[in-house]
Amino acid sequence: MIPIKQIKPNPRQARNELGNIEELMSSIKEKGILEPLLVRLKGGKYEIIAGERRYIASKRIGLTDLPCIEMNVADNEAMEISLIENLQRKDLDVFEEADGIKALVDIYDYNHQDIAEKLGKARSTVTEIISISKIPMDIRQFCKEHGISSRTTLIEIAKQKTKEKMLELLNEIQVRDLRREDTRELSKKIKGQSGHRKRFVYNYEGKSPEYYRLRIEFKKQQIAKSEIIRILEDILDNLKKNKKK
Secondary structure (H helix, E strand, O other): OEEHHHEEOOOOOOOOOOOOHHHHHHHHHHHOOOOOEEEEEEOOEEEEEEOHHHHHHHHHOOOOEEOEEEOOOOHHHHHHHHHHHHHHHOOOOHHHHHHHHHHHHHHHOOOHHHHHHHHOOOHHHHHHHHHHOOOOHHHHHHHHHOOOOOHHHHHHHHOOOOHHHHHHHHHHHHHHOOOHHHHHHHHHHHHOOOOOOOOEEEEEEOOOOOOOEEEEEEOOOOOOHHHHHHHHHHHHHHHHHHHHO
């Protein structure tokens, strides 16, 4: 047990957002801290390697001592353990994961193969995740506000050479509600690569997506809303005629 006053957060913590800290506070009040924090002695205090959310929640509810496991590790090992622990708990969003892995490359000179072996991922997967870290903060915020969190989609956004092209792809994804395959095709087109298929897809899901999903393909990129309505009306007319027959 270590006095909470002797514990300090890790300045290189991968997580930027704490999530639902109120729920964790309630859990600690009722059952206590079920898993000790991982810490190391540094600068006369115990720096957190893993368990910052538990530390903050405990501090807010007034605990004075926390159960800890002290480890004797170097800076790079501490960051590595912190990242692995957060990934195993699924506590990081895609951007935090990308930034955390990129930090191992930038600060401690890890190569992609080193990271792949330590995290149990394919080298190509590590390279793709790291590419997400180059997406600018304002575009990241746009993605969060519009619920764009798929790793494969963010990788396609990161492949664009300029911020303007990233925004162009994002807008198309939003307007046309593109799925993974269509996003990849459009990404190639915006990036300047020629795709084999020249079609443009618009998707629509109702309030119960498991019940139906509407998908319309066009041969041209720009489609007016009135044109989509006209096409849907034609489909309804044809369905009604066929039903009468």
